[in-house]
Amino acid sequence: MLTQIRKKRYDYLINLQRFASTGLLAVFSKADFVSGFDKNPFSYLFDKSVNHIIGENSKMHEINRNLMLIEKIVKPLPHVRLYPSQTDFDKVSSYKNQEYICIAPASLWKTKQFPEHKWVEFIHALPSKYMVYLIGAKSDFGLCDNILRQTTSKTVQNIAGRLSLLETAALMRDAVMNYTNDSAPMHLASALNSPVAAIFCSTVPDFGFGPSSENSHIIESDEKLNCRPCGLHGHNFCPENHFNCANNISVNQLLLCLNP
Secondary structure (H helix, E strand, C coil), rough: CCHHHHHHCEEEECCCCCCCHHHHHHCCCCCEEEECCEEEECHHCCCCEECCCCCCCCCCHHHHHHHHCCCCCCCCCCCCCCCCCHHHHHHHHHHCCCCEEEEECCCCHHHHHHHHHHHHHHHHCCCCCCCCEECCCHHHHHHHHHHHHCCCCCCCCEECCCCHHHHHHHHHHCCCEEEECCCCHHHHHHHHHCCCCEEEECHHHHHHCCCCCEEEEEECCCCCCCCCCCCCCCCCCCCCCCCCCHHHHCCHHHHHHCCC
C-alpha cells in the first residue's frame, strides 16, 4: 500500500485515523502536505496536527473536527452532504405514496440499540395515517421482522436489506421523520438534511456524533445515570444489568418529535 501511495505523489494527504499504521503511511507517503490528529503517535511529523478531544472538554461535532484537517486546502469549509442519483430516487418512489416514517432499529452495539419492545410500543402509538418503513442492512432483517410480527398495524413494512445505502438515503430524505439510534442511519439522514430523531442510550451527544440536520432531535433518558456513558462505542450488554439509559426513555419522547 505504501508503495502505491508513494507512486502517486499526492499534493495533500489527510489522515483521519489515530492508528500508528496510518501515521506511518502518511509520514512516508511523499505527499507535499500531511495533516492528521494529534492522537496519532506520528503526528509530530505531520505538517499540520489538530487536537482531537472527545467528551465534556469539547462538544465539537466530529464533522467539524474532521473539517479542521482541511482548513488549509478548502475555504469556506463545506457542509457534509450525500448525493443519491436520480436512479436512487426512482427506485424508492413507490414507497412515497403517502406520509411515511422511517425507523432504523438496529445498531452494531446492543447498548446503543433502543429495545425491541419499545419500538413496538412506539409503532402502536403512532397515528394511523403514517406508513412505517423498517430500514437497515440485510443483517438487520431479523430484528425488523421481530418488530413487524409484534405489531398489529397494517401500515408497517420491513424493507431491511432491500435498498442500497444511497437508495436508503433517498427514501429518508422525504420522510416525515427518521427515527434512529446513535448509528449510521442517523448520519445518512443528516447528510441529506432530512428530519431525524436520534435515540442515545448508553452513549451521549457530547462525544460529537449527534444529528446535524436542521430538523433534528436528540432523545435520551431524563434520569441522570452515574454509569452513562459507559463507553465511547457501547457494549454488547449493559454492564450494570439494568439498561435504564434505554428503558427509561418514554415513547412519548419519540412522539413529541412529530409535533415539536
